Amino acid sequence: MISTPQAAVVTALVVVGSFFLLVGTVGLLRLPNVYNRLHATSKAATLGTASILLAATVYFGPEGAGLTSLVGIVFLFFTAPTGGHVISRAARKMGISFIEDVSWPGVTGDGAEGPAEDRPDD
Amino acid sequence: MATEAPAFLELALLGGLVLASLVTLLAGYRVIRGPTVPDRVVGLDTIGTNVVAIAALYALQTGQGLFVTVSLVLAIIGFISTIAVARFVTEGDIIE
Numbered sequence A: 001m002i003s004t005p006q007a008a009v010v011t012a013l014v015v016v017g018s019f020f021l022l023v024g025t026v027g028l029l030r031l032p033n034v035y036n037r038l039h040a041t042s043k044a045a046t047l048g049t050a051s052i053l054l055a056a057t058v059y060f061g062p063e064g065a066g067l068t069s070l071v072g073i074v075f076l077f078f079t080a081p082t083g084g085h086v087i088s089r090a091a092r093k094m095g096i097s098f099i100e101d102v103s104w105p106g107v108t109g110d111g112a113e114g115p116a117e118d119r120p121d122d
Numbered sequence B: 001m002a003t004e005a006p007a008f009l010e011l012a013l014l015g016g017l018v019l020a021s022l023v024t025l026l027a028g029y030r031v032i033r034g035p036t037v038p039d040r041v042v043g044l045d046t047i048g049t050n051v052v053a054i055a056a057l058y059a060l061q062t063g064q065g066l067f068v069t070v071s072l073v074l075a076i077i078g079f080i081s082t083i084a085v086a087r088f089v090t091e092g093d094i095i096e
Helices: A004-030 A034-060 A065-094 B007-033 B037-062 B066-091
Strands: none
Touching: A004 A034, A004 B007, A004 B037, A034 A065, A034 B037, A034 B066, A065 B037, A065 B066, B007 B037, B037 B066
16 A cells, blocks of 8 residues: 555654654753743644654645645644744743843843843833 | 555554653643743643644554544644633733
């Protein structure tokens, strides 16, 4: 049903995806802060899931379920940065502080970015 | 059913399923013990992403493409719930 090179590619993609899922969860458990944990989950875990969906594309072929998993990869690459941005902005608005020697460039209030000299220093 | 698949593919799929499930359980630690509310939201978002991967792996293991659609719907629901919870935490309500 499935040829041997195709199965080898699927196996490699599944192994890579599982590795990145593991990396994302280790980062989620071990990193010290919400913002740092967002780095691990929104990049590594998304990359692992995208790799596994790409394995599904290789397995099922370019139509039907394989096309659906391609759409899933595109959707995941749109929504994961958006979700991470929304969570980090919510954490900033709640007043969760960074780790010690990290500071926002500019004012530490509404999360607006900009050079430090343009912002009132309060 | 994918009974014609080679043995190493079956082994990799089984190992991937076990590891993804284990990783999802470990992300539950951050949901339960997270010191702040955004930590819990991050943990739930990670669980959603991992469940998408589990659904795709299950589609590969059974050879049924239906579960890829399940994973796509789970991704959409996870995204909407993340946005809703993050908005609820800051604004106090979701739809005003």
